[in-house]
Amino acid sequence: MNVITVDGLSKSYGKGTTKVDALSGVSFSIKQGEFVAVVGASGSGKSTLLHLLGGLDRPTGGHVHIDGEDLYGLKEKQRAIFRRRKIGFIFQSYNLIPVLNVEENIRLPLLLDHREPDRAYVTDLIRTLGLEERRKHLPSELSGGQQQRVAIGRALAYRPAIVLADEPTGNLDSANGREVLELLKIAVRQFHQTVIIITHDMNIAAEADRVLKLQDGKLVSDSHVQAGAGRRSV
Amino acid sequence: MRSYVALSGRYLKQQKRRTLLTIIGIILSVALIGAIGTMGQAIKDNMISNAKYEDGSFHFGYLTADMMLAEQLRNNVLVDQLGGMLQGPETKLSENASAYIHGVNADGFDLLPIHLEQGRYPQSDRELVVEQWLLEGLQGQPALGGKLTLNDIEGKPREYTIVGILKNQRKSQIEQASKVFSLLDENAESTKSATNLQLFVTLKPGVEIKDELVHFERLDDKFETNRELLALMGQSADNSLNKALLIIFGTLIGLVVLSTIAVIYNAFHIAVLERIRQFGLLRTLGATPRQIRNLVLREATMLSLIAIPLGLAVGWGGLWLALWLMIKNGFQVLQMESFKLTFHWWIMGLSVGVGLFAVFVAAWLPARKASTVSPVEAAKGAGSIVRESYRRMRIPSLLQLIGVEGKMASSNIRRNRAKFRITTFSIAISITLFIVFHYFTQQSLNLSVDTTENTKIAFEVYPYSGGFEENRTSSIPEDLDRLSAEQMEQLRSIQGVDEVYGMYGSFGTETWVPQEFANERYLDKIDFAPPTQPDENGERYGISTEFRIYDEARFQEAKPYLVAGTADPDRLAAEDAVLVIQTVKPFVLQSNKREQLEITRYKVGDTLSLRTNPGEDAAPIMREVKIGGILSQSPFDSPYAESVLVAIGTRSTITKLYQAAFPDEGNPNFLLTSAQISIKDGADAEAIKSELESFISRSFPGGAQLVDIASERQRERQFALQMQIFVYGFLIIIGTIGSLNIINTVQTNLLLRRKEIGLLQSVGMTLGQVRRMASAEGVWFGVIGGFWGIGLGAAISYLLYKQINDVQGIPFVFPWSGALIATACAIAVGLLSVQSPLRRMNKASLIDRLREE
Known part of the structure; x- marks a missing residue:
């Protein structure tokens, strides 16, 4: 079952001679439980794609369907609520709220929805992330790897349909990067989630089920990776 | 959470x-x-x-009423209190003092301005209250509880018991005639048949006085309202004061x-x-x-x-x-006990x-x-959090003159339009606020408070002369000053005395003012036409002029009021020059209020031409006198004359002027007739008074009159002081708010750029350069804020001025002093407030700041 369907997605900035096509006519679909890496050089449109998948920006053309819902057919407020419930974000620079502690940062999307979090699930999540000892710590008291784990926790707190990660290991050393990647893979397996990750790191891309390659705003390759068996282009 | x-x-x-x-x-x-x-x-x-x-405290009254009207008012349901007063004949108490008995009913003592110093109000028609000075001049000096025989209302002598002492009034002391008050016997024949009964009425609380006045006015034609009180209560027909205050x-x-x-x-x-x-x-x-x-x-x-x-x-x-604090320090706050x-x-x-x-x-x-x-x-x-649109400046900023730091500062200031506007607005509003408050408080101080030296004068000494009171023997010949220079010095040396001012005679005549020096606006507004006379340039106007003599002490007090020229008596005497006060405050019929105007437009160095023989037909003799200085107002007496030009000179200048003006009249003898004594704040008036009494008995065998206005003046002086304390207190709070605003604005402007400043330092900008750049920004914001603040402040001050002007006519003066203080403070605060964030920034590690997001 397709959880994401992208159809002719375009985004351009500026007008006339200064017009830049960040993304033009990109189409693909992703099934539930897939772990997808998006690769490409700087300026190839990776981040733009991620923002459009997350409903953060507006496309100039095309559609994004998530769980059957046309993301850009929703009003601003509905899209915000949709994002809250269906999409989890992980950023390169962690982006935690500095005045909230670990547990509060993780529970934040639920709190925004005025919902009592499922305590057992949150506890489970915190344990999985290895943050039990740090529940009451503020972000400034954590290492980079720990902060990114909190960000993963936050992204998973609402059990979203998809998790979008923008260079989640970019600020981390290789050991911590490895750990974060493992956690994301666990998420795919344990919570049966769909993860889309943007990365420069070909080692990370190699861990993915599928790699989308962008170049100058266009999708130039879409390859499925079979465990241990190299790459199969479609 | x-x-x-x-x-x-x-x-x-x-x-x-x-x-x-x-x-x-x-x-x-x-x-x-x-x-x-x-x-x-x-x-x-x-x-x-x-x-x-x-x-x-009465609302309105009737000046010549009878008991019939009194009864009618008493039966009116709207009337709350009804005061009655009946004046009796004069009683001569000594050669130079007399008393007039007044019968006042109980409500009358409540409603009329009769102020007890000690004791109580009369409770029968055999008791009375009397001013202190009157008792002091009487044989045996009767005191509280003593007896005094006076003519009663009907003119028959009656012995009264003194039950209360009233506060001394200056007017009654100078006129040597005092009102004494007893209880009015409303059942006496003389009261019942009186037609000169004065009635004073207050209406019950809650009654709309202004709506009812018209009914009460019909009852008698000698109807008067207590105008100022009703205006303040918002109950006068003309409600402009309350509107203006609002x-x-x-x-x-x-x-x-x-x-x-x-x-x-x-x-x-x-x-x-x-x-x-x-x-x-x-x-x-x-x-x-x-x-x-x-x-x-x-x-x-x-x-x-x-x-x-x-x-x-x-x-x-x-x-x-x-x-x-003020009460604790012995002030009577705002004149009240x-x-x-x-x-x-x-x-x-x-x-x-x-x-x-x-x-x-x-x-x-x-x-x-x-x-x-x-x-x-x-x-x-x-990357940058806030997108900033850098605007290239059309006009090169003055800041660029101080080198690269200035150039950086000037582009920093303008790089974000919204931030620039907010910062400028908040500094400008702080400056505006200060200017407007400064203007308003200064104006209301000027209007409500007597700031002349008068408020310090507590006593006046009038020595009797041989010729002045014929039945007294005096040692002072008629053509000599009544107080010698030595005696003036003795007065000055009394402890607690601040200064002693001589009082001299004066004279008045007309000054012929050529058209170029005449003020058309003044001539248009007054309802009388001054005499005119043709001259080579058109016409000249005969403007009434009063020539006053000042001694050295008075010239000293005149200095703060000097607008131009000099108030140095030696220089004025040497040049035979005078000081002039051209500002007058006539009642202008067309606007129905007193307006402050310039009567003439003379400048220092111009000459006044005196027409010296007032005869209609004879060719006028002209005598010219140079203007050595111009005062903004009179330092003594009332600050502004009604409609005369005032010229002030030394005794020699004025005497010469008079002799030239009236050559037939010989020596005018502008003698020192009396002395006004000002006392220091907080000095013991009673002690000074007894010193003065002993000085008088020592120095003047012929006697002298001592006028005691200490308590009256102290009250005025305290009122002035308190108003000033409030005004400056207000200004301090306003200044604090404004400064806080500027500090907040300038500091955050800087703190938000921690990372950027770190970057500048990382490429080699020294801390000194950063400081110069930030200081230039702080100062420049003060300058720009000052520019807008002064404009806005002056505009709002003008609006306030229009309101004040509706109540009492005054000229608009551009609020320069407030503007200068505010702008200087804004620049200083701007400069100082960048220092502490810079210090803090300097302590933080450069790397940390660069990592900051």
């Missing part, structure tokens, strides 16, 4: 400094609004009780609100800018714009909850403390309402900004 809204509280706690600054801003504003309201009310209450003290206080409160909004807006705006990524992040997590807006507005609510009650307490407490700071719920309610309004208006825009943050900006992570 149970809800996302707890984020507001967390942030406020984390940003303690900014929270504190915002809270202080709100506290000060609410305190100021409350204090302005309370003070406005207190000043009005005080003006009412002052009017009651001076003119009596507009003035409304404008002042409006300005305070505006500056509060600026302070709070700044604080919130910056708080939002700092967290713009956090808000963006919340948006990526699915927060709706409304949720984000609510977060900011919730912060505003929390700050209001803390700051507004504190503001009310500080405003009320501060005012109470100020008054308490005990000052009651009346508590008004409406003022408290207004302060809370206005405070909340200011906070929410100020928080609204930043809240909206936060809610519209693009989540993409947050997701992008790196």
Whole structure:
């Protein structure tokens, strides 16, 4: 079952001679439980794609369907609520709220929805992330790897349909990067989630089920990776 | 944490400094609004009780009434109190003093300005109250409880018991005629048949006096209202005073609100800018714009909850403390024996309402900004948080003159239009606020308070001369000063005496003013035409001129009022020059008020031409005298003459002038006739008085009259001092609010650029260069804010001036002094407030700052 369907997605900035096509006519679909890496050089449109998948920006053309819902057919407020419930974000620079502690940062999307979090699930999540000892710590008291784990926790707190990660290991050393990647893979397996990750790191891309390659705003390759068996282009 | 809204509280706690600054801003504003309201009310209450003290507390009266009218009024349901007074014949008490008995009923003592020094009011027609000075001049000096025989209302001698002593009045002392009061016997035949009964009426509380006046006016034609009191109570037909007060206080409160909004807006705006990524992040997590807006507005609510009650307490407490200190230091606050700071719920309610309004208006825009943050900006992570559109400047800034730092500063100032506008606005509003308050308070001080040296004069000594009182023997020949220079010095040496001023004769004549020096505006406004005479350039006008003589001490006091020229008596005498006062305050019929105008337009060095023989037919003899200096107002007596030009000279100059003017009349003998004695603040008036009495008995065998106006003058002087204390207190609070605003603005402007400044340092900018750059920005914001603030301040001052001018005509003076003080302070505060963030920045590691987001 397709959880994401992208159809002719375009985004351009500026007008006339200064017009830049960040993304033009990109189409693909992703099934539930897939772990997808998006690769490409700087300026190839990776981040733009991620923002459009997350409903953060507006496309100039095309559609994004998530769980059957046309993301850009929703009003601003509905899209915000949709994002809250269906999409989890992980950023390169962690982006935690500095005045909230670990547990509060993780529970934040639920709190925004005025919902009592499922305590057992949150506890489970915190344990999985290895943050039990740090529940009451503020972000400034954590290492980079720990902060990114909190960000993963936050992204998973609402059990979203998809998790979008923008260079989640970019600020981390290789050991911590490895750990974060493992956690994301666990998420795919344990919570049966769909993860889309943007990365420069070909080692990370190699861990993915599928790699989308962008170049100058266009999708130039879409390859499925079979465990241990190299790459199969479609 | 149970809800996302707890984020507001967390942030406020984390940003303690900014929270504190915002809270202080709100506290000060609410305190100021409350204090302005309370003070406005207190000043009005005080003006009412002052009017009651001076003119009596009755609402209206009848000057020649009879008992019939009295009965009619007594039976009127609207009438509350009815005072009655009947004047009796004169009683000669000595060669130069007489008394007039007045019968006053019990209500009358309540309603009329009869002020007891000690004792009580009469309770029978055999008791009386009398002024102190009158008793002192009587045989045996009767005291409280003593007996005094006077002609009663019917003219028959009657022995009265003295039950009360009244405060001394200057007028009665100089005229040597005093009113004494006994209880009016309403059943006596003389009262029943009297037709010159004076009646004084108050209406019951709650009655709309102004609606009823017309009915009472019909009862008798000798009807008079207590004009000033009714005007203050808002009960006179002409309600312009209350309207003007409302507009003035409304404008002042409006300005305070505006500056509060600026302070709070700044604080919130910056708080939002700092967290713009956090808000963006919340948006990526699915927060709706409304949720984000609510977060900011919730912060505003929390700050209001803390700051507004504190503001009310500080405003009320501060005012109470100020008054308490003044009372403790022996002041009679605002002329009253005990000052009651009346508590008004409406003022408290207004302060809370206005405070909340200011906070929410100020928080609204930043809240909206936060809610519209693009989540993409947050997701992008790196780079500038706020997109800045750098504007190339059309006009090169003066700052560029100080090198690269100046160039950096000038482009920093203009790089973000919104930030530039906010910063300029909040500095400009602070400056505006100060200018307007400064202007308004100075004007109201000038109008309400007698600032001339008069307020210090407590005693006057009039030695009797041989020729002055024929039946006295005096050692002073007629053509000599009544007080010698030595005696003046002796007076000066009495402990507690501040200065001794001589009083001389004066003379008046007409000055012929050529058209170029005449003021057309003045001539248009007055309702009489001065005589004219043709001259080579058209016409000249005969303007009445009074020539006064000042001694050295008086010239000394004139110096502060000097607009141009010199007030040095030696120089004036050497050049035979005079000082002139051209400012007059005539009653202008067309506007139905007194207006301050210039009667002529002379400058220093011009000459006055005196027409010296007033005969109609004879060719006029002209005598010219040079103008050595111009005074803004008279340092003594009333500050402005009604419609005469005043010229002041030394005795030799004025004598020469007179002799030249009236050659047939010989030596005018402008003698020193008496001395006015001013005393130091806080000096013991009683001790000085007894010193003066012994001085008089030692120095003048022929005797001298001692006029005692110490208590009257002390009251006026204290009123003036208190008004000044309040005015300057207000200005200090206003200055604090303004400075706080500027500090907040300039500092945050800098703190937001920590990373950028770190970057500049990393490419080799020294700390000194950073400091020069930041200082240049601080100063330049002061300059630009000053530019707009002066314009706006002058415009609003002019609006206030229009209101004041409706009550009493005064000329508009551009508020230069307030403008200069405010701008200088703004620049200094701007300069100083960049220093501490720079110091803190310098302590933090460069690497950390570069990593900051």
